[in-house]
Amino acid sequence: MKTSRLLSFDLVIPCDAEDEDNLLQGINSYRQVQKLPPLVKNDRAMCLSDEIxxxxxxxxxxSTYGPNVLPGTGPQFSDYPKLLSKCDIDANHTKDGVILPVCVPKLVPTLVLTNYTHTPYAKYLNNSIYTGAGVGSEDNWMVLVLTTNTPGGSFASGTNLVKPLVGVLVSSLFMGLIVVS
Structure with a gap:
Protein backbone atom coordinates (compact mmCIF):
# COMPACT_ATOMS: atom_id res chain seq x y z
CA MET A 1 0.00 0.00 0.00
CA LYS A 2 2.90 2.32 0.63
CA THR A 3 3.82 2.26 -3.06
CA SER A 4 0.26 3.05 -4.13
CA ARG A 5 0.08 5.96 -1.72
CA LEU A 6 3.33 7.40 -2.96
CA LEU A 7 2.28 6.99 -6.58
CA SER A 8 -1.04 8.64 -6.00
CA PHE A 9 0.52 11.88 -4.75
CA ASP A 10 -0.65 14.97 -6.52
CA LEU A 11 1.80 14.95 -9.37
CA VAL A 12 1.07 18.10 -11.28
CA ILE A 13 2.35 17.72 -14.80
CA PRO A 14 1.11 20.41 -17.15
CA CYS A 15 0.68 19.29 -20.74
CA ASP A 16 3.23 21.56 -22.34
CA ALA A 17 6.95 21.53 -23.15
CA GLU A 18 7.73 20.22 -19.66
CA ASP A 19 5.78 16.96 -20.09
CA GLU A 20 8.87 14.89 -20.73
CA ASP A 21 10.86 16.25 -17.78
CA ASN A 22 7.93 15.80 -15.46
CA LEU A 23 7.32 12.24 -16.60
CA LEU A 24 10.97 11.41 -16.01
CA GLN A 25 10.71 12.98 -12.57
CA GLY A 26 7.62 10.87 -11.81
CA ILE A 27 9.33 7.71 -13.04
CA ASN A 28 12.38 8.49 -10.93
CA SER A 29 10.13 8.95 -7.89
CA TYR A 30 8.65 5.54 -8.66
CA ARG A 31 12.15 4.04 -8.97
CA GLN A 32 13.17 5.64 -5.68
CA VAL A 33 10.29 3.82 -3.95
CA GLN A 34 11.59 0.62 -5.57
CA LYS A 35 15.06 1.44 -4.15
CA LEU A 36 16.54 1.85 -7.62
CA PRO A 37 18.83 4.63 -8.81
CA PRO A 38 17.25 7.40 -10.86
CA LEU A 39 17.40 7.32 -14.63
CA VAL A 40 19.62 10.03 -16.10
CA LYS A 41 18.84 11.85 -19.31
CA ASN A 42 20.53 10.40 -22.36
CA ASP A 43 20.68 12.97 -25.16
CA ARG A 44 20.61 10.44 -28.00
CA ALA A 45 17.72 8.56 -26.40
CA MET A 46 15.94 11.92 -26.05
CA CYS A 47 16.46 12.53 -29.76
CA LEU A 48 15.19 9.07 -30.69
CA SER A 49 12.15 9.34 -28.42
CA ASP A 50 11.27 12.66 -30.07
CA GLU A 51 11.67 11.18 -33.54
CA ILE A 52 9.51 8.16 -32.71
CA SER A 63 -4.97 -1.54 -28.43
CA THR A 64 -2.34 -2.11 -31.14
CA TYR A 65 0.09 0.18 -29.34
CA GLY A 66 0.96 0.94 -25.75
CA PRO A 67 1.52 -1.15 -22.66
CA ASN A 68 -0.71 -4.01 -23.80
CA VAL A 69 1.84 -4.77 -26.51
CA LEU A 70 5.20 -6.39 -25.88
CA PRO A 71 8.07 -4.06 -26.78
CA GLY A 72 9.26 -4.82 -30.26
CA THR A 73 5.83 -5.94 -31.44
CA GLY A 74 4.25 -2.49 -31.50
CA PRO A 75 4.75 0.19 -34.11
CA GLN A 76 7.35 -0.76 -36.68
CA PHE A 77 9.18 1.92 -38.60
CA SER A 78 10.67 1.16 -41.98
CA ASP A 79 12.86 4.22 -41.55
CA TYR A 80 14.17 3.18 -38.10
CA PRO A 81 17.79 3.17 -39.39
CA LYS A 82 17.23 6.72 -40.64
CA LEU A 83 15.93 7.77 -37.21
CA LEU A 84 19.02 6.25 -35.58
CA SER A 85 21.26 8.04 -38.05
CA LYS A 86 19.48 11.35 -37.49
CA CYS A 87 20.20 10.98 -33.75
CA ASP A 88 23.79 9.83 -34.39
CA ILE A 89 23.15 6.42 -32.81
CA ASP A 90 24.93 3.24 -33.84
CA ALA A 91 22.35 0.44 -34.13
CA ASN A 92 24.77 -1.94 -32.39
CA HIS A 93 24.43 0.21 -29.27
CA THR A 94 20.64 -0.14 -29.01
CA LYS A 95 20.02 -3.89 -28.69
CA ASP A 96 19.86 -3.83 -24.86
CA GLY A 97 17.68 -0.71 -24.75
CA VAL A 98 13.92 -0.60 -24.93
CA ILE A 99 11.38 1.75 -26.52
CA LEU A 100 8.10 2.14 -24.63
CA PRO A 101 5.36 4.15 -26.38
CA VAL A 102 2.04 4.93 -24.72
CA CYS A 103 -0.97 6.72 -26.07
CA VAL A 104 -3.12 8.69 -23.65
CA PRO A 105 -5.67 11.18 -24.97
CA LYS A 106 -4.53 14.70 -24.11
CA LEU A 107 -1.54 13.16 -22.25
CA VAL A 108 -3.30 13.34 -18.89
CA PRO A 109 -0.26 13.31 -16.57
CA THR A 110 -1.43 10.81 -13.97
CA LEU A 111 -2.66 8.43 -16.68
CA VAL A 112 0.63 8.66 -18.57
CA LEU A 113 2.59 7.85 -15.41
CA THR A 114 0.17 5.02 -14.57
CA ASN A 115 0.63 3.60 -18.08
CA TYR A 116 4.29 3.14 -17.26
CA THR A 117 4.14 2.12 -13.59
CA HIS A 118 1.04 -0.12 -13.47
CA THR A 119 1.33 -2.07 -16.72
CA PRO A 120 3.76 -4.62 -18.14
CA TYR A 121 6.12 -1.67 -18.78
CA ALA A 122 6.78 -1.51 -15.02
CA LYS A 123 9.06 -4.54 -15.29
CA TYR A 124 11.47 -2.38 -17.28
CA LEU A 125 11.27 0.49 -14.81
CA ASN A 126 11.92 -1.99 -11.98
CA ASN A 127 15.05 -3.35 -13.66
CA SER A 128 18.32 -1.86 -12.45
CA ILE A 129 20.02 -2.55 -15.78
CA TYR A 130 18.32 0.57 -17.14
CA THR A 131 20.27 3.64 -16.16
CA GLY A 132 19.33 6.30 -18.70
CA ALA A 133 16.28 7.58 -20.46
CA GLY A 134 14.95 9.76 -23.19
CA VAL A 135 11.38 11.00 -23.27
CA GLY A 136 9.51 12.52 -26.19
CA SER A 137 5.90 13.40 -26.84
CA GLU A 138 3.61 14.45 -29.66
CA ASP A 139 -0.13 14.92 -29.42
CA ASN A 140 -1.47 11.88 -27.51
CA TRP A 141 1.80 9.94 -27.61
CA MET A 142 4.53 9.69 -25.01
CA VAL A 143 7.64 7.67 -25.83
CA LEU A 144 10.11 6.52 -23.20
CA VAL A 145 13.44 5.11 -24.38
CA LEU A 146 15.44 3.29 -21.71
CA THR A 147 19.20 2.87 -22.05
CA THR A 148 21.81 0.87 -20.19
CA ASN A 149 25.40 1.58 -19.29
CA THR A 150 26.52 -1.41 -21.37
CA PRO A 151 27.93 -1.05 -24.89
CA GLY A 152 24.84 -2.82 -26.26
CA GLY A 153 22.39 -0.39 -24.70
CA SER A 154 24.21 2.92 -24.33
CA PHE A 155 22.74 4.43 -27.52
CA ALA A 156 26.24 5.71 -28.23
CA SER A 157 27.40 6.96 -31.57
CA GLY A 158 29.47 4.60 -33.62
CA THR A 159 30.89 7.50 -35.58
CA ASN A 160 32.56 9.38 -32.74
CA LEU A 161 35.63 7.17 -32.94
CA VAL A 162 35.71 7.06 -36.72
CA LYS A 163 35.44 10.80 -37.45
CA PRO A 164 38.50 11.86 -35.42
CA LEU A 165 40.49 8.92 -36.81
CA VAL A 166 39.61 9.87 -40.39
CA GLY A 167 40.55 13.47 -39.59
CA VAL A 168 43.95 12.40 -38.27
CA LEU A 169 44.56 10.16 -41.29
CA VAL A 170 43.60 12.90 -43.75
CA SER A 171 45.74 15.44 -41.89
CA SER A 172 48.68 13.03 -41.85
CA LEU A 173 48.28 12.35 -45.55
CA PHE A 174 48.05 16.07 -46.30
CA MET A 175 51.14 16.78 -44.17
CA GLY A 176 52.96 13.98 -45.99
CA LEU A 177 52.14 15.58 -49.31
CA ILE A 178 53.46 18.96 -48.15
CA VAL A 179 56.71 17.49 -46.83
CA VAL A 180 57.31 15.42 -50.00
CA SER A 181 56.59 18.32 -52.37
Missing part, protein backbone atom coordinates in the same frame (compact mmCIF):
# COMPACT_ATOMS: atom_id res chain seq x y z
CA UNK A 53 6.85 10.35 -31.10
CA UNK A 54 6.75 12.38 -34.32
CA UNK A 55 6.27 9.16 -36.31
CA UNK A 56 3.36 8.16 -34.04
CA UNK A 57 1.80 11.62 -33.91
CA UNK A 58 -0.97 10.95 -36.43
CA UNK A 59 -1.67 7.38 -35.32
CA UNK A 60 -4.85 6.89 -33.27
CA UNK A 61 -4.72 5.45 -29.77
CA UNK A 62 -5.63 1.80 -30.02
Missing amino acids: AEQLEDKPCS
Whole structure:
Protein backbone atom coordinates (compact mmCIF):
# COMPACT_ATOMS: atom_id res chain seq x y z
CA MET A 1 0.00 0.00 0.00
CA LYS A 2 2.90 2.32 0.63
CA THR A 3 3.82 2.26 -3.06
CA SER A 4 0.26 3.05 -4.13
CA ARG A 5 0.08 5.96 -1.72
CA LEU A 6 3.33 7.40 -2.96
CA LEU A 7 2.28 6.99 -6.58
CA SER A 8 -1.04 8.64 -6.00
CA PHE A 9 0.52 11.88 -4.75
CA ASP A 10 -0.65 14.97 -6.52
CA LEU A 11 1.80 14.95 -9.37
CA VAL A 12 1.07 18.10 -11.28
CA ILE A 13 2.35 17.72 -14.80
CA PRO A 14 1.11 20.41 -17.15
CA CYS A 15 0.68 19.29 -20.74
CA ASP A 16 3.23 21.56 -22.34
CA ALA A 17 6.95 21.53 -23.15
CA GLU A 18 7.73 20.22 -19.66
CA ASP A 19 5.78 16.96 -20.09
CA GLU A 20 8.87 14.89 -20.73
CA ASP A 21 10.86 16.25 -17.78
CA ASN A 22 7.93 15.80 -15.46
CA LEU A 23 7.32 12.24 -16.60
CA LEU A 24 10.97 11.41 -16.01
CA GLN A 25 10.71 12.98 -12.57
CA GLY A 26 7.62 10.87 -11.81
CA ILE A 27 9.33 7.71 -13.04
CA ASN A 28 12.38 8.49 -10.93
CA SER A 29 10.13 8.95 -7.89
CA TYR A 30 8.65 5.54 -8.66
CA ARG A 31 12.15 4.04 -8.97
CA GLN A 32 13.17 5.64 -5.68
CA VAL A 33 10.29 3.82 -3.95
CA GLN A 34 11.59 0.62 -5.57
CA LYS A 35 15.06 1.44 -4.15
CA LEU A 36 16.54 1.85 -7.62
CA PRO A 37 18.83 4.63 -8.81
CA PRO A 38 17.25 7.40 -10.86
CA LEU A 39 17.40 7.32 -14.63
CA VAL A 40 19.62 10.03 -16.10
CA LYS A 41 18.84 11.85 -19.31
CA ASN A 42 20.53 10.40 -22.36
CA ASP A 43 20.68 12.97 -25.16
CA ARG A 44 20.61 10.44 -28.00
CA ALA A 45 17.72 8.56 -26.40
CA MET A 46 15.94 11.92 -26.05
CA CYS A 47 16.46 12.53 -29.76
CA LEU A 48 15.19 9.07 -30.69
CA SER A 49 12.15 9.34 -28.42
CA ASP A 50 11.27 12.66 -30.07
CA GLU A 51 11.67 11.18 -33.54
CA ILE A 52 9.51 8.16 -32.71
CA ALA A 53 6.85 10.35 -31.10
CA GLU A 54 6.75 12.38 -34.32
CA GLN A 55 6.27 9.16 -36.31
CA LEU A 56 3.36 8.16 -34.04
CA GLU A 57 1.80 11.62 -33.91
CA ASP A 58 -0.97 10.95 -36.43
CA LYS A 59 -1.67 7.38 -35.32
CA PRO A 60 -4.85 6.89 -33.27
CA CYS A 61 -4.72 5.45 -29.77
CA SER A 62 -5.63 1.80 -30.02
CA SER A 63 -4.97 -1.54 -28.43
CA THR A 64 -2.34 -2.11 -31.14
CA TYR A 65 0.09 0.18 -29.34
CA GLY A 66 0.96 0.94 -25.75
CA PRO A 67 1.52 -1.15 -22.66
CA ASN A 68 -0.71 -4.01 -23.80
CA VAL A 69 1.84 -4.77 -26.51
CA LEU A 70 5.20 -6.39 -25.88
CA PRO A 71 8.07 -4.06 -26.78
CA GLY A 72 9.26 -4.82 -30.26
CA THR A 73 5.83 -5.94 -31.44
CA GLY A 74 4.25 -2.49 -31.50
CA PRO A 75 4.75 0.19 -34.11
CA GLN A 76 7.35 -0.76 -36.68
CA PHE A 77 9.18 1.92 -38.60
CA SER A 78 10.67 1.16 -41.98
CA ASP A 79 12.86 4.22 -41.55
CA TYR A 80 14.17 3.18 -38.10
CA PRO A 81 17.79 3.17 -39.39
CA LYS A 82 17.23 6.72 -40.64
CA LEU A 83 15.93 7.77 -37.21
CA LEU A 84 19.02 6.25 -35.58
CA SER A 85 21.26 8.04 -38.05
CA LYS A 86 19.48 11.35 -37.49
CA CYS A 87 20.20 10.98 -33.75
CA ASP A 88 23.79 9.83 -34.39
CA ILE A 89 23.15 6.42 -32.81
CA ASP A 90 24.93 3.24 -33.84
CA ALA A 91 22.35 0.44 -34.13
CA ASN A 92 24.77 -1.94 -32.39
CA HIS A 93 24.43 0.21 -29.27
CA THR A 94 20.64 -0.14 -29.01
CA LYS A 95 20.02 -3.89 -28.69
CA ASP A 96 19.86 -3.83 -24.86
CA GLY A 97 17.68 -0.71 -24.75
CA VAL A 98 13.92 -0.60 -24.93
CA ILE A 99 11.38 1.75 -26.52
CA LEU A 100 8.10 2.14 -24.63
CA PRO A 101 5.36 4.15 -26.38
CA VAL A 102 2.04 4.93 -24.72
CA CYS A 103 -0.97 6.72 -26.07
CA VAL A 104 -3.12 8.69 -23.65
CA PRO A 105 -5.67 11.18 -24.97
CA LYS A 106 -4.53 14.70 -24.11
CA LEU A 107 -1.54 13.16 -22.25
CA VAL A 108 -3.30 13.34 -18.89
CA PRO A 109 -0.26 13.31 -16.57
CA THR A 110 -1.43 10.81 -13.97
CA LEU A 111 -2.66 8.43 -16.68
CA VAL A 112 0.63 8.66 -18.57
CA LEU A 113 2.59 7.85 -15.41
CA THR A 114 0.17 5.02 -14.57
CA ASN A 115 0.63 3.60 -18.08
CA TYR A 116 4.29 3.14 -17.26
CA THR A 117 4.14 2.12 -13.59
CA HIS A 118 1.04 -0.12 -13.47
CA THR A 119 1.33 -2.07 -16.72
CA PRO A 120 3.76 -4.62 -18.14
CA TYR A 121 6.12 -1.67 -18.78
CA ALA A 122 6.78 -1.51 -15.02
CA LYS A 123 9.06 -4.54 -15.29
CA TYR A 124 11.47 -2.38 -17.28
CA LEU A 125 11.27 0.49 -14.81
CA ASN A 126 11.92 -1.99 -11.98
CA ASN A 127 15.05 -3.35 -13.66
CA SER A 128 18.32 -1.86 -12.45
CA ILE A 129 20.02 -2.55 -15.78
CA TYR A 130 18.32 0.57 -17.14
CA THR A 131 20.27 3.64 -16.16
CA GLY A 132 19.33 6.30 -18.70
CA ALA A 133 16.28 7.58 -20.46
CA GLY A 134 14.95 9.76 -23.19
CA VAL A 135 11.38 11.00 -23.27
CA GLY A 136 9.51 12.52 -26.19
CA SER A 137 5.90 13.40 -26.84
CA GLU A 138 3.61 14.45 -29.66
CA ASP A 139 -0.13 14.92 -29.42
CA ASN A 140 -1.47 11.88 -27.51
CA TRP A 141 1.80 9.94 -27.61
CA MET A 142 4.53 9.69 -25.01
CA VAL A 143 7.64 7.67 -25.83
CA LEU A 144 10.11 6.52 -23.20
CA VAL A 145 13.44 5.11 -24.38
CA LEU A 146 15.44 3.29 -21.71
CA THR A 147 19.20 2.87 -22.05
CA THR A 148 21.81 0.87 -20.19
CA ASN A 149 25.40 1.58 -19.29
CA THR A 150 26.52 -1.41 -21.37
CA PRO A 151 27.93 -1.05 -24.89
CA GLY A 152 24.84 -2.82 -26.26
CA GLY A 153 22.39 -0.39 -24.70
CA SER A 154 24.21 2.92 -24.33
CA PHE A 155 22.74 4.43 -27.52
CA ALA A 156 26.24 5.71 -28.23
CA SER A 157 27.40 6.96 -31.57
CA GLY A 158 29.47 4.60 -33.62
CA THR A 159 30.89 7.50 -35.58
CA ASN A 160 32.56 9.38 -32.74
CA LEU A 161 35.63 7.17 -32.94
CA VAL A 162 35.71 7.06 -36.72
CA LYS A 163 35.44 10.80 -37.45
CA PRO A 164 38.50 11.86 -35.42
CA LEU A 165 40.49 8.92 -36.81
CA VAL A 166 39.61 9.87 -40.39
CA GLY A 167 40.55 13.47 -39.59
CA VAL A 168 43.95 12.40 -38.27
CA LEU A 169 44.56 10.16 -41.29
CA VAL A 170 43.60 12.90 -43.75
CA SER A 171 45.74 15.44 -41.89
CA SER A 172 48.68 13.03 -41.85
CA LEU A 173 48.28 12.35 -45.55
CA PHE A 174 48.05 16.07 -46.30
CA MET A 175 51.14 16.78 -44.17
CA GLY A 176 52.96 13.98 -45.99
CA LEU A 177 52.14 15.58 -49.31
CA ILE A 178 53.46 18.96 -48.15
CA VAL A 179 56.71 17.49 -46.83
CA VAL A 180 57.31 15.42 -50.00
CA SER A 181 56.59 18.32 -52.37
